[in-house]
Amino acid sequence: MLHTDWTTDDTAARRDAYYAASLTKFVPFREPLVFKKGQMQYLWDVEGRKYTDLLGMNLCISVGHSHPSVVEAAMSQAQELTHCTTMFYHPVPAHFAEELAATMPKGPNGDLKWVVHFTNSGSEAIDLAMTMARTYTGNLDLLALRTAYHGPTAAAQSITGIAGWRHPGMPGNVAFVAEPNQYRGIFGATTQPYLDEIERTIQSATTGRIAGMFIEPVQGYGGIIPMPPGYLTGAAERVRAAGGLYVADEVQSGFGRTGDHMWGFEADEAIPDIVVMAKGIGNGFPLGAVVARKHIAAPMAEKFMFHTYGANPTCCAAGRAVLQVIAEDKVQQNAKDVGGALLERLSDLQQRHPSIGDVRGRGLMLAVEIVKDRKTKEPDKAATATVFEACRDAGLILSKSGPHQSVLRIVPPMCLSMDDVEGVADGLDAAFSSLNA
Structure with missing residues (x-):
């Protein structure tokens, strides 16, 4: 059996040494993050920390990580x-x-x-x-x-x-x-x-x-x-x-x-x-x-x-x-219901955080756009990066997107549940609060 070293430092060093330079832009966080396990809407890193996957591994995970029916x-x-x-x-x-x-x-x-x-x-x-x-x-x-x-x-x-x-x-x-x-x-x-x-x-x-x-x-x-x-x-x-x-x-x-x-x-x-x-x-x-x-x-x-x-x-x-x-599993209906509830919570956050210029989307395909000023709508790439890192600290995995890298893209596995909504909203609230810390 091939040996696989799951430590963060060794994995990061190996990737940095042998991955082509064309892949460097795909490293989203300042510090390496190595995932070991996924189950439905959740991920665990090699240290055992649990995350809510709001990216769906770039939307590839539709019905859930390691969904037993798909794996079987x-x-x-x-x-x-x-x-x-x-x-x-x-x-x-x-x-x-x-x-x-x-x-x-x-x-x-x-x-x-x-x-x-x-x-x-x-x-x-x-x-x-x-x-x-x-x-x-x-x-x-x-x-x-x-x-x-x-x-x-x-x-x-x-x-x-x-x-x-x-x-x-x-x-x-x-x-x-x-x-x-x-x-x-x-x-x-x-x-x-x-x-x-x-x-x-x-x-x-x-x-x-x-x-x-x-x-x-x-x-x-x-x-x-x-x-x-x-x-x-x-x-x-x-x-x-x-x-x-x-x-x-x-x-x-x-x-x-x-x-x-x-x-x-x-x-x-x-x-x-x-x-x-x-x-x-x-x-x-x-x-x-x-x-x-x-x-x-x-x-x-x-x-x-x-x-x-x-x-x-x-x-x-x-x-x-x-x-x-x-x-x-009525996945489409779940995307509508949970996505609608999450969009409402994002709208609440918009009222409390002036850096949020817009929230939008349909179902479980949502976005938060971050701006320097709501009147000028000037994109704020730096603030987006700060919030993005804080989301990781809050146990949320999502992505920066848009032509100015000023949009948080929220596209989780469609098994995200109503029970997850408040935790996601609270994590985002804490992440945006970090801008004023």
């Missing part, structure tokens, strides 16, 4: 056949594809047909959706939102609207439009000007014919920015009028996290042409998928395209168990 399904499959390449048939991914397709809207006439392409990750799923949209439409230009985050691969970076995630060498043919941020958007809190901007951008920054537009129904890393009512429908109309497809990125907002619906896009009337999903799909197992209208995916058959571990039966077994847990 994956272990059972791994013991029988750990991997089977996509070129061969296997019942587990085939059943999973059917079950995922069944979660999609049927359309006004009940005749929409959906198909699934499994990938290894959300970034690969985004890359595939970009290729699929360009193949189907024959157009190259894509639209994306400012402050959007779609992934770190070269193609996914090209439609990511945050400078800190954009590296040299990204492909082109992407134009960005203003995100309809209801707190600090450049056109204020009305929807129509943001829709008008889509038309202007198509006319000025593209050939006039586009492949599609990628939209997160609730922007995740960008700071938990929900799309306002009517925006998705209006955007889809304008994009389709220019020959393009409406692509919903549900990597962070999907699987019931927003509370009211299984998918974030369902908050509006427009049905996407392509839906991208990952993270919570596997509850920690590496898995992603592109779910597309069948006729839109059909032209991809003209050339080879597959992802080595995309239809891995062990991961797909975990994915099937996740869908079952979501239904049986």
